Amino acid sequence: MCTSESAGPAVEVRGLSKRFGRHLAVDDLTLTVAPGVVFGLIGPNGAGKTTTLRMLLDVIRPTAGVVRVLGQDPRRVGPALRRRIGYVPGDLRLDGRVTGRRLLAFYAGVSGGVRSGEADALAERLGVELDRPVRTLSKGNRQKLGLVQAFWHRPELLVLDEPTSGLDPLLQREFLALVREARDAGQTVLLSSHVLSELQQVADEIVVLAHGRVVAEGDVASLRLSTVRHVQVGLGDTSVEAVQAALAPIGTLREVDVREQGGAVRVSATADGEIDPLVKALARFRVLDLSAQEPDLEESVLRLYGQEGTGG
The missing domain is CATH 3.30.70.260 (ACT domain)
Incomplete structure (x- = not known):
């Protein structure tokens, strides 16, 4: 069950920048994500969405700026913070001879706090076979495994980078149902997408990125993206x-x-x-x-x- 250990924002970013050589991928980004909401990051490829999410998780380090996730600095607390987060990367890569079930058992040891039967329940909802070797699974089924490991320990914060990539429309609908249930349970969802219709259905707030900068923010209706x-x-x-x-x-x-x-x-x-x-x-x-x-x-x-x- 989600239990917040921190008051204040779930995510807070001030003046965040990331430079790769001469390329400025994220440019002086400031945003605040309140707890218990679905917060959408949207924009075309190359807008800076994935780079931003990776900095929140300390996968890469920012060039400048301040990051707070669940009230803590991700650069200092390491694994203790990551156990409170469920993450699906945009370039999810799963391979190997082990079955999906064995792979998830390994992840359970990392995440901790996984309820008995949770993997099977989520796998049934998403339609993924856990007893097949991971290397035999399609891209869509590997993506489903990624979603299972992100959701199953009911983390305080879900960071989902293009999570429906490879999913058919029916499974996309089930995914959106999982997101709504997480929000209703008090979890915070940070959802990156380039599919406007996804965020229109579930997001409470949206930030639109282009060239690493915020070009619009607000709720779906106020942004008038589809007028x-x-x-x-x-x-x-x-x-x-x-x-x-x-x-x-x-x-x-x-x-x-x-x-x-x-x-x-x-x-x-x-x-x-x-x-x-x-x-x-x-x-x-x-x-x-x-x-x-x-x-x-x-x-x-x-x-x-x-x-x-x-x-x-």
Whole structure:
């Protein structure tokens, strides 16, 4: 059972930087993770997510800055702190002739505090066979073993770096259920992902990283990461000129392209913000088809990065 030994934030980072030669991977990062929440780190590949998580766990040392995890300095307390943490690395590598069960037994000796039957219960939920040699398992099944060893001792803090990599959609749903249960039990979850939909479902707070810096932070709703939509519409019984006139007053549209194609008027546009004005403008025509697609995460992050005016 999760028992917090520290008051205050679960994770606190101030002025954290990491430089690899001339490359600045993390740049003056400051963030605070409250206990008992799901905290999302999101951003495109190379944003600094994995480097940040590794510094929290003392896998690598920061170039500058202060790190506190569960009230302690991870550089000083070592294994005693890591036993209070469940960790899935972004580059999880499991191999060998031993079975999953034998491997987990080894990890149990490291983690401590694993309840009897916990491994089997989690393995059943995630659909992984514990009695097969690890080297015969698919990437997805190895990832499931990693999740079992992270969750099974019910740590105070879960640090999960791209944890659903290799999992099919049904297993991703089960993983999100595990995250919600951990939060409900008072555990803190620090979840790194480049999949926006994952964090939209479970995160209480999100920090968006780009080029090692925070470009946005807040709850999912306030960040408005998904208010941009790429819209494709087919309209009948009208003309290009009529459609252009109807769309002209809508200030939230950009990249508008209206043309006649295949006996219909085709509209392609990007709606930035409320989509209601566009829907009402189109309602006066006969709509043959309509699709509205959210941009991918990288596009959303780059848009935020540009809004912050820190680009380059």
